[in-house]
Amino acid sequence: MTKDTTSIKKKRKSSSLIERRDRLGWVFILPFLIGLVFLYASVIWESFTYSFAQYNTIPAVKGGGYTLTFVGFDNFSTQLLKVVEGNTEGKTYLELIFTSFASQIVDIVIIIMFSLFIAVLLNQKMVGRTAFRAIFFIPVVVGAGIIAKIDATAGEILASMSSLEGIDMGTANGGQGASGLVSAMDVNMLLGNLGLPTTFTDMIIGLVESIYSIVNRAGVQMLIFLSGLQSISPAIYESCSIDGATGWESFWKITFPMLSPMILVNAFYTIIDSFTAESNEVMQAIIGISPNGVPNGLQSALAWTYFGIVIVALLLVALIFKNFVFYNRRND
């Protein structure tokens, strides 16, 4: 007994100045922790409990409010196996999640490659670099909210009035917009004549049509890559070129490994951004279940299944990247 207390005392004594200072870190992250505990945790918990219960509103005459009846996993089983509203192929919500997942992954890989490519280009010295940078970051500044919303409503109405598409070519609304820029027919003809498999041509056409949305979704990633590129010391490139490396080689041997932490970050950001964007079809389905914001057990069940899958995807990405992310650390 006495031994124990002395050992604890010893431990206390041995906590160094640095350790004590490190504990002050809690004070710095306190604003976030307070929000997390008092605001966010309860909100998240509420939404989570809804997914296991049936939400009944009590009419205002009887005093208002709501009751929850616990139903176990019923919400999950009914909602996930339900056929998506308005879907002609009889796709269930679970299938919708997975098919949209597959198409999103292609998009995500392309967004990351595209933003890396453009960041490398924008980092080079050339005519009009400032102007190009300014233009490329416009979507970051204005693309987040209102424009996308307006484009979506405009697209809906204009799609039904095809003769009047003049005012709105090139909107964020899926493929319709970009077809004004590059004709899908031409690409189809070109690739078809080359004798490539149709799945491949379909993929290419999909990309050509979604180039507008890819450019618009790659802004923040470009910023992050640009900052990563700036932090690579030019001395490394210099010594490499003295050793006789070409530009291509120095990209793969220097730029790529040095940027690998940024690639991980961007993978995370892009996954979160594209899976939880309002334009995502699963998100639209989730919001569509209860558009006026009244809590709904089925909606919560679907949403939490989806977020669970997204979290698993993030963990997988973290595991895969763990092996070949290169950290250029000085001391820790």
Place this chain on the structure above:
Amino acid sequence: MNNNQENTTPRVLKSSKNKIRVDFERTSLKERMKAKYLNSLFYKKLLVAVFRFILLLGISYIILFPFFSKISASFMSPQDFMQSDVKMIPKFPTLNTYKYLITENQYFKAMLNSFLLSAICAVIQMFVAAFVGYGFAKFKFKGRNIAFLFVMLTMIVPHQILASSFVQKFIYFDIFGLFEATGLYRALGLTQGIYNTYVPLILLSLTGLAFKNGLFIFLMRSYYRGVPDELEESSFIDGYGVFQTFFKIILPISGPMLITVFILAFAWQWTDIFYVNTFLPNAESFLLTSGKFWSTMPETLDLLSEAAGPSAKTFEVAVKNTAGLLVVLPLIILYIFCQRYLVQGIESSGLAN
């Protein structure tokens, strides 16, 4: 040896007190140009530069084109939408759309409100992100990684799903029953708690939970990781405490990154549609992105479009487009002045861990 020196000694043409012109033998201009431009390396470089320029120009066009089409549509009158040959340049240009949106929808009032709210939220988010980011970057306390995981998690669940819970929370908002006991809400004339005021958005900003604040915390954390520890050590030796060091030394040097975060926070709050319409749906102090401004047809325009007949619906869309342009316009003007700081901050950050 002697001879050699004589050859290389330049002939003085003209010399004054602080200028001297000398003449020395040089390869002729033609030869020099030949050596410089007529080789494969130069061609390769030129080709790459031209290709790069065209590519960037093309992508810039993709980014800017929707703006061009919106701008041209904003000057069109209802008659223009009836004619299929009018694509970009209106035949009957009019300023009515702008005129009535500005006067009847109280554009300037909305703009002022938006500006105030965005500025307040952006300043708060900037400092909170810096504070929290610094905590994550420079202190190796236990549980730091788990806490950071929570920062990431707050970004995963979109607030649209949690809207009703948040609203409930804000209607019945209270700190340990303090507001109820003191009758603060009644004194302020608020019947629904802090709902329908700016407070919920400020509260979310203060706790780093507002739109994409996880990203800001992450950016600041990476920035502070690149700041050498020696800086703080020397300040500790000078007798500063941890907080003094942060406010007097670390904050001033993180200016560029703070500006980047500020620009992003400001722009995203300005164009935000979801939070504004969930937390302040019928506030008297309406914003640019409130339904009252951007999705309401001004009465006069409504009459105009009814008179136009078949193209009424398209005209309505065009008016909405113009409203969107008016929302974004002040932001773009600000962006033109600030864009170099946006990239500067990111450049100076040295984000790599």
